[in-house]
Amino acid sequence: MVLGNYKECVSARATDRSILARAQDGGIVTQLFAFALDEGIIDGAIVAGQGPEPWQPEPIVAMTKQELLDAQGTRYNICPNMALIKEATRSYGLDRVGVVGTPCQMQAVRKAQLYPVGMRYVGDKIALALGIFCMENFSYQGFEAMTEDFCNVKLESAVKMDIGKGKYSVYNSSGEVKQMPLKHTLKFVQPGCHVCLDYVANLADVSTGSVGSPDGWSTVFVRTKKGDDIWAKAMAAGCFETKPIEEVKPGLELVTKLATDKITKNQKHVDERATFGVKADGSAKALRNPYL
Amino acid sequence: MAEVVEKPAEKPGDVKIEQKVEVTKEEKPVAEKITAGHVHLSGCTGCLVSLADNYEGLFKLLDDYVDWVYDLTLADVRHVPEMDVAFVEGSVCLNQDLAVEELRETRKKSKVVVALGGCACYGNVTRFGRGGQWNQPAHEAYVPIGDVIDVDLYIPGCAPTPQQILHVAVMAYLLLKGTDEQKELATSYLKPLMDLAKRGTEACGCDLMYDVINQSLCMGCGLCAASCPVRAIEMVYGKPQIDTSLCIKCGACYAQCPRSFLNLDVINEFEGIGELVAAAMATGGE
Structure with missing residues (x-):
């Protein structure tokens, strides 16, 4: 299950110039949601809007293409999108909800559907769940420290961040790129990420991320019947330019490698938690394992 | 001048009904139903209403899968009978024999x-009862049913959702009457809810602190905040902040959290299970 179940994997980018202009990579999420909004497949989508602090995301329900465009781009700190999943069907009145999220948030989507403990008539209204690749996430304060203390860029003057090729990069408003080695960011990773066993959002309808594809393109996994149906419609409508994943560099090999690395490292962490403490008789005392 | 109608219209009793009542016989009587019932203790009937809120799903359930043998609100049976599955709503008042x-x-x-719903599982709002209320002022000790009897499975939440009740009912049916493969699936599905029953009879928004954040497991998805029926949880800097003065102790947030339990063998099959439940609930056959 390193890459999860999928029906199709391609390298893709949006054809809409206004979306590509400010896209993190291939503009897949924005383009797919914009298409789904147009077609009435979704009535709105839960995306990362702007929070009270600079570069702090806050979940919002986007109901127009402009709102989707305003929410574009990656901000490397926590955006609790699932907090709006019920509200989207209530005060926003959506019958068909789109939601984008990290692999753990896709797990939350599926748990909400399979074990709807507090999700009265919510699960059946989740019409499109888009997952994004994720190695780990940072608390706002950790992200602030990385950007301001390590990269010496005030958050207010940053224009883009990305993670790739072993570095955390910050682009500032005067066009400079400031970088720090990814290994120095480890101490700022939110602890809950260390038990995560999913890199490519195995449980999404469609998942996407930059890894595996050339700059400006994204790797896309089409996973579920629902995802397949919507992806096919979007392709037929000319929303995306695609290349077979086998023909691009670095391709699935790198995705597989990073996914395997993440899962191996974190499985080890999960295992270590089982013998974290010591009982009176000298045997191991465990921390809680969420997968049991 | 209007014509005076001298003879009154025929009494309804005199009207002959020509229409034949067609006696329909179930073509495929389902012998393999399980028996289940609703036991009503100190609850508000909201859990039962939630079951009914499955609408046509409830009819399907009763038609094909479950004989509803006991229910003070819906069935004319005055005494607890033998049954496969008892859904108990409400906490139990120790002062009421x-x-x-x-x-x-x-x-x-x-x-x-x-244990159906927050009161039966964890006490929920009845945890705050201290007696003195009209018309039974001496009724002051309300405890979750697990403090008095062994409970096999919890469905937390206030109210528990129609969908969660339906999932448990279908899985219970598969567990008792399904094929070996279905039994295995139902067992995996129900296990975490059975583990909740073993975990204890106390719940609070604080569980998110004690058993998720303090255990280094929270990743800030926000699902707890969405699941809270009283909006006692706000996400602050990506983590839940719980207003314990609002919390009613229903247990929904912790049970809903993907880091309380996430049985990957079940979750990975989400598409198939969704289709299975949909097929089981589809009218006109399986």
């Missing part, structure tokens, strides 16, 4: 006891 006796009897006569 009848309630305690009904609960003991339920345990003795049921194969599986399900």
